[in-house]
Amino acid sequence: MKSPIISTTLLSFGMLLASCASVDRTDLYRSYFDEPIRSEKAELSYRIEGATHVITVSGDEYWMGYHYGEKAAELGVESMYGEVMANAAAMLADDVPAEYRGLVTVKLVKRLLLDGWERMEPFVPDYMMRMLKGFSDGSGIALNDVYAMHAIPDFTETSCSALWATGDATTDGATLQIRVLDYIMGLGIQKYPTVVFMRFETGHTVANIGWLGLLGVISGMNDAGLAVSEMGYGNPDGENFHGIPMPFLLLDVLRWCATPGEAEGVVRSNPRTNSYVYIVGSAADGGTVFVTDAYEVQTFGPGDGEAPVPQLDDMLQAGHYQDRMNALVAERHGSISAEWLRDEFIPQIAMDSNLQSVVYDLDNLTFSVANAADGRRRAADQPYTEFSFPPPVSRSGVR
Numbered sequence: 001m002k003s004p005i006i007s008t009t010l011l012s013f014g015m016l017l018a019s020c021a022s023v024d025r026t027d028l029y030r031s032y033f034d035e036p037i038r039s040e041k042a043e044l045s046y047r048i049e050g051a052t053h054v055i056t057v058s059g060d061e062y063w064m065g066y067h068y069g070e071k072a073a074e075l076g077v078e079s080m081y082g083e084v085m086a087n088a089a090a091m092l093a094d095d096v097p098a099e100y101r102g103l104v105t106v107k108l109v110k111r112l113l114l115d116g117w118e119r120m121e122p123f124v125p126d127y128m129m130r131m132l133k134g135f136s137d138g139s140g141i142a143l144n145d146v147y148a149m150h151a152i153p154d155f156t157e158t159s160c161s162a163l164w165a166t167g168d169a170t171t172d173g174a175t176l177q178i179r180v181l182d183y184i185m186g187l188g189i190q191k192y193p194t195v196v197f198m199r200f201e202t203g204h205t206v207a208n209i210g211w212l213g214l215l216g217v218i219s220g221m222n223d224a225g226l227a228v229s230e231m232g233y234g235n236p237d238g239e240n241f242h243g244i245p246m247p248f249l250l251l252d253v254l255r256w257c258a259t260p261g262e263a264e265g266v267v268r269s270n271p272r273t274n275s276y277v278y279i280v281g282s283a284a285d286g287g288t289v290f291v292t293d294a295y296e297v298q299t300f301g302p303g304d305g306e307a308p309v310p311q312l313d314d315m316l317q318a319g320h321y322q323d324r325m326n327a328l329v330a331e332r333h334g335s336i337s338a339e340w341l342r343d344e345f346i347p348q349i350a351m352d353s354n355l356q357s358v359v360y361d362l363d364n365l366t367f368s369v370a371n372a373a374d375g376r377r378r379a380a381d382q383p384y385t386e387f388s389f390p391p392p393v394s395r396s397g398v399r
Helices: 008-019 061-074 077-094 098-103 106-123 126-139 143-155 246-256 260-269 322-332 338-349
Strands: 042-049 052-059 161-167 173-182 193-200 206-211 219-222 227-232 276-281 287-292 297-300 315-318 354-361 366-371 385-388
Touching: 042 061, 052 061, 061 077, 061 126, 061 193, 077 106, 077 143, 106 143, 126 143, 143 246, 161 227, 161 276, 161 322, 161 338, 173 227, 173 276, 173 338, 193 366, 206 246, 206 366, 219 227, 219 246, 219 354, 227 246, 246 260, 246 276, 260 276, 260 287, 260 297, 276 315, 287 315, 315 322, 322 338, 338 354, 338 366
Parallel strands: 052 193
Antiparallel strands: 042 052, 161 173, 161 315, 173 354, 193 206, 206 219, 227 276, 276 287, 287 297, 354 366, 366 385
16 A cells, blocks of 8 residues: 555655755646637536535536536635645655654645656646646636646555456346545545536546546446446556556546446556556446556456456455455355445445445446545445436437
8 A cells, every 4th residue: 555645755856856946837738728729618517416516517628627617616626625735745744754844835745746747747638638727727726736636646546445246246137336445534535525427529428426626537437337446556666657647547448438348448558657456347248357557457357266366256356355355255246236235345345544435336327425424434334325327418429
């Protein structure tokens, strides 16, 4: 598992930067947007379900980002960004020797994050850069602050848990998937749960299950019934920032892919950063475990006894408490249900840092989400809210 926030190696580099003359990074990426922006073409709707903001936005990517940014500004995204950065600085200060703590400021944290972003940015697809620019313009948040926020996941991947099951493994042959996100509650993002349905002009509609103002996918599903579950996977040699940020890789998978096989093409073709495990599953086309790092992608299927975690028939699973998971699924194999996953399985495998838990029903294109509460109470112990995809609209170019 990664250290709680940014590594001490990067901290040392940041302190070196802090000792140098101040560098104005305001115009760092401005040249990217020299071309005129297209005329406005996007729509947005908003509602709230329980404590979760639900936003549906469609159209051209820049204007999708712009309208999302406008709504996010109304909902307090500037305060959320500021809170996350302040909490990150406080956590990092606690993790360094006392004599250096005075050097750890929000400005330093942003500088470290932007240093990582500058390395990842060449691998971010054009449409994602347009969305980020639109979000900045719509919300009024400086573009570099938007970039810094979106660099955080690749600095802080942690251990999580996931499962996909179908056929003989489940009750009535249902196809189910879970994503148990065990992350850093101290950042405070759990106070801003948000589901964004992204209706692109081309590609699939994506349900981005996350938090206000974060455009990449940490948990998600698309209207083809493809779902993604992600886990950090140790610290192998060669991890770097010369690749696409993980949340944008998963957004790319969900926008363009209908099957795990198509997802494999996207994962393999993109330069990657750190070591992650993904479970990508569907009802119609099965599921695949991806074990990835910056240089290699390995794939494993249901029933594969040679996988790093040997898999039972008709299911895939991996997680932080692996022995516990193995015992639970072996005992329940053949009668796994959404209710059992939600009420019994997830509470037994989630860590104390369980920020978010998701149960996907891949047959019916629905998903249920629980979020951590009051800063420290696990998502696994909170009520779930069920969501379904909005009715389809007539659009050209959707695969």
